[in-house]
Amino acid sequence: MKMLGDSNASRPEDAAPENRGAPNIALPSDALILVPVRRLVLFPGLVLPITIGRPKTVSAVQQAVREERQIGIVLQRDPEKDDPGPDDLHRIGTLANIVRYIAAPDGSHHVVVQGVQRIRILDFLPGTPFPVARVVHIPEPETRSTEIEARFRNLQNQALEAVQLLPQAPPELIATIQGATSPAALADLAAGYMDIPPEDKQAILETVDISTRIDRVSKLLAERIEVMRLTAEIGRQTKAAFDERQREAVLREQMAAIQRQLGESDGKSQEVAELTEAIAKAKMPPEVEQQAKKELARYQRMPEAAGEAGMIRTYIDWLVELPWSLPEEKPIDIAEARRILDEDHFGLEKIKTRIIEYLAVRKLAPQGKAPILCFVGPPGVGKTSLGQSIARAMGRPFVRVSLGGVHDEAEIRGHRRTYVGALPGNIIQGIKKAGARNCVMMLDEIDKMGRGIQGDPSAAMLEVLDPEQNNTFRDNYLGVPFDLSRVVFIATANMLDTIPGPLRDRMEIISLAGYTESEKLQIARRYLVKRQLEANGLKPEQVQIDDSALTTIIRGYTREAGVRNLEREIGQVFRHAAVRIAENSTAHVDIGVDDVAKVLGQPRFENEVAMRTSVPGVATGLAWTPVGGDILFIEATRAPGKGGLILTGQLGDVMRESAQAAMTLVKSRAASLGIDPIVFERNDIHVHVPAGATPKDGPSAGVAMFMALASLLINRTIRNDTAMTGEISLRGLVLPVGGIKEKVVAAAAAGITRVMLPARNRRDYDDIPEDARNRLEFIWLERVDDAIAAGLENNPADAGSGKVDA
Numbered sequence: 173m174k175m176l177g178d179s180n181a182s183r184p185e186d187a188a189p190e191n192r193g194a195p196n197i198a199l200p201s202d203a204l205i206l207v208p209v210r211r212l213v214l215f216p217g218l219v220l221p222i223t224i225g226r227p228k229t230v231s232a233v234q235q236a237v238r239e240e241r242q243i244g245i246v247l248q249r250d251p252e253k254d255d256p257g258p259d260d261l262h263r264i265g266t267l268a269n270i271v272r273y274i275a276a277p278d279g280s281h282h283v284v285v286q287g288v289q290r291i292r293i294l295d296f297l298p299g300t301p302f303p304v305a306r307v308v309h310i311p312e313p314e315t316r317s318t319e320i321e322a323r324f325r326n327l328q329n330q331a332l333e334a335v336q337l338l339p340q341a342p343p344e345l346i347a348t349i350q351g352a353t354s355p356a357a358l359a360d361l362a363a364g365y366m367d368i369p370p371e372d373k374q375a376i377l378e379t380v381d382i383s384t385r386i387d388r389v390s391k392l393l394a395e396r397i398e399v400m401r402l403t404a405e406i407g408r409q410t411k412a413a414f415d416e417r418q419r420e421a422v423l424r425e426q427m428a429a430i431q432r433q434l435g436e437s438d439g440k441s442q443e444v445a446e447l448t449e450a451i452a453k454a455k456m457p458p459e460v461e462q463q464a465k466k467e468l469a470r471y472q473r474m475p476e477a478a479g480e481a482g483m484i485r486t487y488i489d490w491l492v493e494l495p496w497s498l499p500e501e502k503p504i505d506i507a508e509a510r511r512i513l514d515e516d517h518f519g520l521e522k523i524k525t526r527i528i529e530y531l532a533v534r535k536l537a538p539q540g541k542a543p544i545l546c547f548v549g550p551p552g553v554g555k556t557s558l559g560q561s562i563a564r565a566m567g568r569p570f571v572r573v574s575l576g577g578v579h580d581e582a583e584i585r586g587h588r589r590t591y592v593g594a595l596p597g598n599i600i601q602g603i604k605k606a607g608a609r610n611c612v613m614m615l616d617e618i619d620k621m622g623r624g625i626q627g628d629p630s631a632a633m634l635e636v637l638d639p640e641q642n643n644t645f646r647d648n649y650l651g652v653p654f655d656l657s658r659v660v661f662i663a664t665a666n667m668l669d670t671i672p673g674p675l676r677d678r679m680e681i682i683s684l685a686g687y688t689e690s691e692k693l694q695i696a697r698r699y700l701v702k703r704q705l706e707a708n709g710l711k712p713e714q715v716q717i718d719d720s721a722l723t724t725i726i727r728g729y730t731r732e733a734g735v736r737n738l739e740r741e742i743g744q745v746f747r748h749a750a751v752r753i754a755e756n757s758t759a760h761v762d763i764g765v766d767d768v769a770k771v772l773g774q775p776r777f778e779n780e781v782a783m784r785t786s787v788p789g790v791a792t793g794l795a796w797t798p799v800g801g802d803i804l805f806i807e808a809t810r811a812p813g814k815g816g817l818i819l820t821g822q823l824g825d826v827m828r829e830s831a832q833a834a835m836t837l838v839k840s841r842a843a844s845l846g847i848d849p850i851v852f853e854r855n856d857i858h859v860h861v862p863a864g865a866t867p868k869d870g871p872s873a874g875v876a877m878f879m880a881l882a883s884l885l886i887n888r889t890i891r892n893d894t895a896m897t898g899e900i901s902l903r904g905l906v907l908p909v910g911g912i913k914e915k916v917v918a919a920a921a922a923g924i925t926r927v928m929l930p931a932r933n934r935r936d937y938d939d940i941p942e943d944a945r946n947r948l949e950f951i952w953l954e955r956v957d958d959a960i961a962a963g964l965e966n967n968p969a970d971a972g973s974g975k976v977d978a
Contacts, residue, residue, distance in 0.1 A: 196235050199304060204291070205232045206244045206261070206303035210251040213373035214266040215360035216287040216312075224281045226254065232302035233283050237273045244268070244291055244307060247374050258296045258303070264378040267291045267309065287360075290377065312356045313382055323386040324355040330393045331362045337400040355382055359389045368392055421475075444472050447488055455497040460652045464491045487589060490596060490650065495609045498658060502567045504535040509565035516561035517554055518694045519941070523547070523682055527562055541639045542610075546618070546663040546676075549684030550797075550914075552734020555664040556616055562662065563612035571606040573598045576617035581627030584636065586649035596649040599636055599656070610658040618675075619665035630672050637661060637678040685913040686733025686801060688943040689726055689921055695735050696722045696742065704743045708750045715749045717742075717763040724768050728775030731921070733801070733914070745771050786892065789884030791963075793876030794897040794919055794927070795868070796911030801918030803895055805862055806873065808880040813856025821861030824869025831859050833900060834877035837956065838885065841904070845960070847885045857881065872909035874900035875928065878956050879963055888964045895919045896928035896963065898953055906953040912936035920944040928953055928963060 199205070207222070207229055214220055222245075224230055236243045246265035248256050268285040275281055290310040297304040331349045335341045345365070352358040363376045372392060379385040451464045471484045509531050513524045530543050547555040556572070563570035578584070578598075587594035595601070602613055621629050635641045642656035663679055665671060687695065697719065705712060725745070730737045748771045749761040769775075789808040794801065819831050835857065842849055859877065861868055875898040883890050897915055899907040908930045917940070919927050931952040937945070951962045 196238060197300060199300075200297075200306075202306055203297055203304050204244045204267070204307050205236045205241060206246050206265070206293075206305055207232060208246055208248050208256045208261055208303065210248055211370045212245070213247055213364075213370055213377055214245040214268060214285065214287045215364040215373075215377060216266060216289050217357050217360055218364040219271060219284065219286045220364075221282060221284050224283060228255070228302040230281050233270070233273060233281070237270055242267055242269055242288065243285070244293075244305070245285060245287070246293070246303075247370060251370075256303075258305075261293070261303070262374055262378075263293045264310075264374070265291050265293065265307075266377065267307075290380070310380060312354075313380070315382065316355075320355055320382055320386070323383060323390065324358065327355075327358060327362065327386050327390050327393070328352060330390060330397060331358065334362075334393060334397050334400065337397065337404055355386060359385045362393055363389050366392060366396060368396070444468065447471075447492070450492040451488075454492050454494075456491065457496065457653075460491065460496065463652050464488060467491075483589065483594075487649075490600075490604070491652075494600070494604055494650075494654070495607055496654075498610055499608050501538070501610070504531050504566075506531055506535070512565040513561055516564070517558060518698055519687070519691050520554070520558065520684065523558065523684070526680075526682060527565065531566065542658055542660045544637050544639065544661045544663075544679050546665060546671075546679035546681050547684055548665045548668055548681055550686055550733035551666060552732060552736035553684045553686060554734070555684060556614060559612060559614035559662045559664075562660070566612065566660070568660070569606040569608050569611045570614070571602040571611055572614040572616055573602045574616045575629070576620040577622060578629050579622035579624040579626065581629050581632045582648065584629050584632035586647040588648045589651070594649055596647045597632075599645070600647045600650065600654065603654070603656075603659070609655065610660075612660045612662065615661060615663040617665070618663040619667055619670045630675050633675055634678065637663075637675065683913065683939070685939070685941060686917045686921075687735060688917055688941050688947075689723070690943045691941065692726050692735055692738060693719060693722055696726070696738060700735060700739045700742055704739065704746050707743065708746045710746060710750055710753070714753055714759070715746060715761045715763065717745065720765050721745075721763050721768050724765050724775075725772070728777055729768075729772055731777045733917075741772060786889065788887050788889050789880055791876040791880040791883065791890050792892075792895040792924070793873045794895050794915035795870075795872070796914050801911065801914030801916070803918055803922045803924070804868070804873070804876075806876045806880040807860045807862065808884045809858050810851070810855040810884060811858065812854065815853050816856040818856060818858040819860075820858070821863070822867050823861060824867065826871050827861075827869050827873060830871050830874040830899070831877050833902060834874060834881055837878055837900060837902060837904060838881045840902075841956075842885075845882060845886050851885060857884075870909075871899040871907075872897045872911075874898060875906060875953065875956065875959055879959055882960060883964060886964075888966075890963050891926065891965060893924060894926040894928060894951075894963055895922075895924045896953075896959065898928070898930040898933075900956060904956045906930045906955060906959070908932040913939045913941075916940050916944050916948065920947050925949060926951060926962075928959055 207224070209222060212220070212222065224233060233243065235241070244265045245268050246261045249260050249262060250256070253260055267288045267290075269288060270283055271286050272284040273281075274283070289312075291307040292310055294306045294308055297306070328349060332346065335346055335349065348361065349358070352361065359376070359382070363373055366373075366389075376385060376388055379388060447468055451461060451468065454461075454464075456464060467484055467488055471481060471488065474481045474484070506528060510524070510528055513527065517524075526543075526545070547558065549555055559572070560570050575598075582597065584597045584599060586597035586600060596604075599613075603609065603611065606613070615633075618633070621633075623630070635645060636656060639657060642659075644653040645656045646653050668676060668681065701717060701722075702712075705715065722742075725741050726738060729741050732738070745763055745768065749763065752758050752761060791806045793804045793806055795804045796802075817832065817835050819828050823831070838845070838847070839849075839852060842852070859880065861873075875896045878900055879890055879896060897909055897912075899909055901907060912929060912933050913936060916927055916929075920943070925947070926949045928951040931954045934952060937950070951958070953959050953962075
């Protein structure tokens with residue numbers, strides 16, 4: 173609610189010359205001079221100033237003053253019309269007394285009027301120089317009831333609340349509202365002083381019924397009170413914020429004055445000097461140094477209380493603290509690097525050879541590009557720890573960046589500085605943490621990056637891992653290029669399928685197979701036992717574990733490609749020994765094979781190959797999983813039926829097609845295999861792959877499927893020391909498959925002594941660990957006939973064996 177004053181009581185009319193000397197027009201006694209107004213509604217009982225300027229209006233007011241007549245204040249329908257006619261005026265107006273008429277020296281005319289009563293225009297008198305009309309007075313109803321009284325009290329409270337919300341409310345107005353006794357007069361008073369459009373005021377003026385008029389005014393007043401409350405609240409909040417900033421500025425100025433009086437230097441000047449020195453020492457490239465000095469100049473001109481000052485200071489700190497220059501590299505000692513790699517890791521000859529090759533090239537060509545390697549293998553084979561050993565062998569700092577679950581591009585490239593709390597990406601943060609531009613950076617779990625609405629981080633990694641581009645890597649936060657070409661990037665992954673092709677193409681892939689049993693024994697003896705002794709507070713002279721006990725743990729209590737579970741089991745055995753030593757029951761503990769079972773319980777895994785392949789229809793296959801190789805069993809049996817093929821074990825589409833192809837191949841070779849064709853018509857063949865809760869898919873079980881069906885139907889068992897893998901075609905060819913290294917390692921770990929592999933996979937023989945090669949006999953298959961000849965026992969099984977549901 174805004175109280176009306178002289179300045180906004182009405183819109184000033186167009187200026188007109190004074191016309192005091194115009195003769196009076198003879199008017200009937202019942203005629204009333206009308207004064208049209210543009211945006212003003214006068215209510216009975218209110219006193220308002222009006223500025224007049226139109227010649228007709230000036231003449232009308234002057235005649236009314238001379239004859240001491242009352243006038244009628246009437247609102248125009250169209251405020252833009254300069255010469256309104258009878259149809260341009262509202263029919264309801266207000267009878268008013270002229271309290272004062274003023275002709276100013278500048279030629280303007282002003283009149284102060286007081287509203288008396290509502291009037292209704294009946295008709296206009298013709299031939300007059302200004303509007304004159306016959307009117308009828310509308311008396312105010314004096315009815316009082318409890319309902320009207322309630323509305324009156326509510327309106328009175330609203331009006332008082334509105335006045336109290338005004339910044340400078342006149343005391344007279346408050347007294348008038350408090351002393352009001354007439355509901356009609358209070359409604360007119362509130363409507364007249366309310367800041368609402370003239371059309372709304374005119375509607376209230378035309379409302380004669382008291383109840384309806386009070387309701388309209390009360391509704392409009394409630395809206396204005398809510399607006400005023402919000403305005404007052406916003407004003408208080410703004411004033412509080414301004415006062416706090418003003419207080420902080422005053423305190424800072426006082427603190428600066430105190431420092432000057434004490435002879436202390438200006439804190440900010442000293443800070444700027446320190447930053448200038450730090451920028452000079454950082455040995456930045458010219459482009460970066462120019463950007464740093466520019467931001468420092470902005471920071472120097474900016475008051476400390478400014479919100480952006482802290483953001484600029486943080487940015488300058490990042491530029492200063494990053495290692496822009498290359499450190500002085502130590503001479504490369506190939507023999508020492510080889511010793512460190514052998515000391516930290518057993519086996520992994522291929523990776524060690526690749527690192528030694530890089531160091532040799534770097535020694536001969538110091539300006540060469542750093543390699544970008546990707547170690548792919550199952551969990552627990554030492555991919556992450558291998559990165560630390562590489563850094564130690566190269567004499568460089570090591571930093572690890574975890575990419576698992578990252579789904580925001582800004583995690584790689586950083587956030588732009590426009591955001592509050594923005595930071596550089598993980599790459600730049602890792603460089604700062606390492607403190608050297610030629611560090612070894614481990615990009616852990618690169619195959620587990622996601623993609624979301626914030627962008628694709630794997631796409632951002634394309635620039636990071638491209639030797640032709642990463643010398644000008646631009647982080648969004650820094651906004652300047654940073655050279656990553658000397659960083660040795662080493663990525664780790666469990667599988668390559670989830671890494672996009674362009675990103676995979678930028679890395680040199682090195683596969684790590686699972687460890688063989690002998691390798692696990694050596695790793696346990698060299699590293700795990702020592703580490704678990706330290707972790708459990710034991711000394712080597714207090715606890716000793718022999719190789720047979722370690723071998724028992726490896727065979728009976730773990731089945732994994734890596735050695736993580738093996739280390740946990742060793743730790744459990746040592747904790748049991750630590751309890752005995754802590755209780756002072758013994759000072760030395762020797763752990764043998766018998767002690768392992770007492771601590772760990774019965775073996776969790778057993779060699780079930782011989783048991784599962786002692787009947788016809790059971791073949792041992794080899795499978796690849798993301799955590800390494802594994803063996804699986806294909807079981808086939810027959811039952812009376814109509815020649816159907818039943819497949820169970822949660823097989824995927826490709827594996828189902830392999831089983832159908834194997835069945836068709838057996839049928840096509842029934843004569844050469846000695847199978848009666850009637851068997852296919854009178855029996856249903858059921859093929860099942862155990863571990864039904866685990867999904868299985870892929871074409872590499874084709875040979876095992878064929879062998880299981882052939883074994884069942886010709887009633888000859890498959891050798892229990894033989895496992896096989898390979899895809900088959902309807903022509904009887906054995907096609908190559910992947911994961912040979914992992915599968916062969918798994919076969920050796922499961923106690924298999926013979927493996928049948930596709931002949932076209934001979935190229936993978938050199939990748940198989942030497943220990944596994946020495947323990948296995950390899951049969952290379954060109955056709956399925958080779959598998960029949962090498963895989964089946966010579967003597968037929970018992971007649972009833974073929975009916976056993978394996």
